[in-house]
Amino acid sequence: MKIRLAAPITKDSIVDGPGIRAVIWTQGCPHRCxxxxxxxxxSFDAGIEADVNDIIAQISRLKLHKGITFSGGEPLEQAAACSEIAKRVKEMGMNTWLYTGYIFEDILSECQATRPEWGELIKYIDVMVDGPFIEQMKNLLLKFRGSENQRVIDVQKSLIEGKIILIEDK
Ligand code: SF4
Structure with missing residues (x-):
């Protein structure tokens, strides 16, 4: 399976979630914030095409990393490829974060309606930072997010409890 990336994986980020993380920069975003x-x-045509198995192999060689982060671009637009990567990364014992310009509640309803691949992906996501970047709500003091409308969501707890559970910025 192929995935279109904006750049090679960043292998040592400390700003895209807790701990040392690998960041996967997906190419293509419809939100235009x-x-x-x-x-x-x-652009959905720019960037570089990569092989999902090669990305998984690169991640498997990382030894000090706490997890991976899907960023972009809009990762949900390549949900099937991200899902395959996230599933394998969880099997490696790492955690998974995902940044999206979509709203969590909308993602859940679209999983049922038109985007079943989104439902498959979020099964393997621990934390989602949701919502578009809103310039008027920009706050440089926020950790892991750019504007105050965005939320840092514990995905699995939210799914179990049927309501949004936020995690502390840490
Ligand atoms: S801020 Fe994120 S969601 Fe918004 S246009 Fe940029 S890449 Fe897309």
């Missing part, structure tokens, strides 16, 4: 820091990731 004003003030987006990564406008080069918007």
């Amino acid at each position: 004003k003030g987006c820091h990564n406008p080069q990731t918007h």
Whole structure:
């Protein structure tokens, strides 16, 4: 399976979730947030094509890493490939974060309606930072998110309890 990336994996991020993390920069985003820091990731035709098995192999060689983070771009637009990576990463004992411009509640309803691949992906995601970047709500003091509307969500607890469970910024 192939995935379109904006750049090679970043292997030692400390700002895209807790601990040392590998970041997967998916290419293509439909949200077009004003003030987006990564406008080069918007086009669905740009970037580089990568093999999912190669990405998984790269991650398996990381020894000090706490987890991986899907960023972009919009990872949900390549949910099947991200799902395969996330599933294998969870088997390696690492945690998974995902940044999306979609709203968590909308993702859940679309899983049932038109995007079953989103439901498959979120089974393997521990934490989701949701919502578009809103320039008027930008706050540089926020950890792991850019604007105050965005939420750091414990995905699995939220699914079990049937309501949004936020995690502390840590
Ligand atoms: S969702 Fe993220 S990548 Fe997409 S336009 Fe908004 S800030 Fe940029």
